[in-house]
Amino acid sequence: MIGQQVADSIERRSGVSLWRQIADRILQSIAAGDFIENAALPPEVALAERYGVNRHTVRSAISALVQEGVLRAEQGRGTFVLSRKRLSYPIGARTRFSAGLQGQTSERHIVLLASSIEPASQRVAEGLGLARGAGAMRLETRGEADGRPVSRAASWFDARRFAGIDAAMAETGSITASLARFGIDDYLRQSTVLSARHADAADLADLDLQPGAIVLVTVAVNVTPDGRPIQFSESRFPAERVELKLSAL
Amino acid sequence: MIGQQVADSIERRSGVSLWRQIADRILQSIAAGDFIENAALPPEVALAERYGVNRHTVRSAISALVQEGVLRAEQGRGTFVLSRKRLSYPIGARTRFSAGLQGQTSERHIVLLASSIEPASQRVAEGLGLARGAGAMRLETRGEADGRPVSRAASWFDARRFAGIDAAMAETGSITASLARFGIDDYLRQSTVLSARHADAADLADLDLQPGAIVLVTVAVNVTPDGRPIQFSESRFPAERVELKLSAL
DNA sequence: TAAATTTGTCTATTGATATAGACAACTATA
DNA sequence: TATAGTTGTCTATATCAATAGACAAATTTA
Numbered sequence: 001m002i003g004q005q006v007a008d009s010i011e012r013r014s015g016v017s018l019w020r021q022i023a024d025r026i027l028q029s030i031a032a033g034d035f036i037e038n039a040a041l042p043p044e045v046a047l048a049e050r051y052g053v054n055r056h057t058v059r060s061a062i063s064a065l066v067q068e069g070v071l072r073a074e075q076g077r078g079t080f081v082l083s084r085k086r087l088s089y090p091i092g093a094r095t096r097f098s099a100g101l102q103g104q105t106s107e108r109h110i111v112l113l114a115s116s117i118e119p120a121s122q123r124v125a126e127g128l129g130l131a132r133g134a135g136a137m138r139l140e141t142r143g144e145a146d147g148r149p150v151s152r153a154a155s156w157f158d159a160r161r162f163a164g165i166d167a168a169m170a171e172t173g174s175i176t177a178s179l180a181r182f183g184i185d186d187y188l189r190q191s192t193v194l195s196a197r198h199a200d201a202a203d204l205a206d207l208d209l210q211p212g213a214i215v216l217v218t219v220a221v222n223v224t225p226d227g228r229p230i231q232f233s234e235s236r237f238p239a240e241r242v243e244l245k246l247s248a249l
Numbered sequence: 250m251i252g253q254q255v256a257d258s259i260e261r262r263s264g265v266s267l268w269r270q271i272a273d274r275i276l277q278s279i280a281a282g283d284f285i286e287n288a289a290l291p292p293e294v295a296l297a298e299r300y301g302v303n304r305h306t307v308r309s310a311i312s313a314l315v316q317e318g319v320l321r322a323e324q325g326r327g328t329f330v331l332s333r334k335r336l337s338y339p340i341g342a343r344t345r346f347s348a349g350l351q352g353q354t355s356e357r358h359i360v361l362l363a364s365s366i367e368p369a370s371q372r373v374a375e376g377l378g379l380a381r382g383a384g385a386m387r388l389e390t391r392g393e394a395d396g397r398p399v400s401r402a403a404s405w406f407d408a409r410r411f412a413g414i415d416a417a418m419a420e421t422g423s424i425t426a427s428l429a430r431f432g433i434d435d436y437l438r439q440s441t442v443l444s445a446r447h448a449d450a451a452d453l454a455d456l457d458l459q460p461g462a463i464v465l466v467t468v469a470v471n472v473t474p475d476g477r478p479i480q481f482s483e484s485r486f487p488a489e490r491v492e493l494k495l496s497a498l
Numbered sequence: 499t500a501a502a503t504t505t506g507t508c509t510a511t512t513g514a515t516a517t518a519g520a521c522a523a524c525t526a527t528a
Numbered sequence: 529t530a531t532a533g534t535t536g537t538c539t540a541t542a543t544c545a546a547t548a549g550a551c552a553a554a555t556t557t558a
Contacts, residue, residue, distance in 0.1 A: 266544085324554050
């Protein structure tokens with residue numbers, strides 16, 4: 001009889017407060033398309049009954065989502081869904097930030113937050129095929145779509161081969177365009193490893209999230225068409241705003 | 250100077266308790282390989298100082314992880330890491346449960362928990378290319394590796410074409426083998442959409458998780474080599490035990 | 499053996515979380 | 529214009545989460 005998974009019960013004394021769990025459920029509901037844009041949420045008393053909690057607890061959840069800009073509450077009328085669906089970020093052989101989100105947003109770009117040259121850690125050295133401790137250029141970037149942050153990444157490049165890529169990145173706002181300046185006309189995604197965790201303090205600040213949010217984490221290596229690694233990166237995506245669509249599989 | 254992301258601060262009044270956040274950090278640390286198997290965790294006072302909390306709060310985090318079987322505490326000696334690294338579950342054109350985990354575990358299989366025939370919901374109908382409301386056979390399964398649950402899935406098939414696949418699944422413990430009985434010698438992963446959320450009550454029970462845990466969610470369609478959809482599925486993976494490795498990209 | 503280190507247990511106190519009930523303020527509708 | 533339905537605010541109480549300090553119990557080291 002049920003086509004979707006139904007699991008309305010809520011875990012008590014779990015280390016995650018009831019209002020945060022309910023807020024998560026409502027976000028899921030919206031992302032799953034249970035509410036059209038501008039649709040009214042069920043009234044607070046109904047939600048309280050559904051989740052088996054007090055009305056005030058539901059109100060805490062709602063007020064957190066109002067803070068996040070997901071809902072709008074109007075006294076006497078109801079509570080309404082503001083947010084659009086999650087962005088669907090494609091990951092495949094030719095993963096490109098801007099091209100991937102084309103059609104879903106009117107505007108998108110990458111901001112260079114910081115850059116530095118540092119000795120390659122073990123995993124960076126492995127990913128780039130460098131000697132451990134060799135110079136690696138690190139770029140800290142944030143991806144934005146329609147003014148909302150949708151990704152936060154650290155990327156490493158061979159500092160010798162790509163000297164000055166930080167300036168190129170700041171100027172062009174595009175990894176693809178920056179690499180082109182170094183003679184890289186095309187590159188491919190060689191590997192992607194995916195995990196998820198709670199957002200840490202840095203994620204919260206960089207991605208404009210509320211504490212307790214979940215981030216998807218990808219660790220990836222990009223290579224030239226002939227297989228030489230050029231970029232190693234770790235990216236974080238806010239799970240409440242982004243889903244990853246694995247394509248070209 | 251730092252090769253890895255460092256973010257030790259903890260968020261207060263976030264809806265996620267400090268002990269749960271610290272437990273998450275320790276799990277990340279272990280998964281990232283900061284501790285070798287059987288290595289001692291830093292003493293409680295040191296951890297309390299690092300995270301800026303009281304020793305008792307650290308103890309709450311540790312005791313949760315002891316409950317989960319990740320740590321072992323010994324009075325007078327220290328607290329030790331038990332758990333192995335996360336399993337790496339490959340997702341690609343030929344995603345197969347057992348073959349994918351080969352080499353990482355000595356034993357793995359799929360258990361059929363339940364099955365039923367139901368009218369296809371909208372998303373199932375879309376995924377399988379059926380009319381909405383047409384008969385869909387649903388299989389509820391759990392993947393286990395070395396006796397630990399590593400995945401929990403609901404799969405839907407065209408009930409007419411695959412009548413009896415539930416019995417085949419119960420008998421063989423393999424999707425691939427069951428499909429072979431219906432003349433499907435090969436099948437490909439057409440699409441995979443990935444997201445993450447907090448585990449709900451059903452996940453907690455089915456995957457043997459502690460409340461507050463995170464699950465990775467994939468929604469996928471498998472097709473025959475000539476492109477006809479045969480299986481629509483939603484799978485949940487415990488993020489603390491599994492990472493997804495996107496291959497053949 | 500003595501001292502230092504580490505986990506385990508207890509008491510007490512404070513702040514955040516959750517419940518309960520009552521009523522005000524606002525909106526839509528019969 | 530009532531009335532019903534909804535969100536907003538207030539008070540009170542109970543439980544969980546976190547801090548603080550002290551000391552016991554077990555282990556390792558000097």
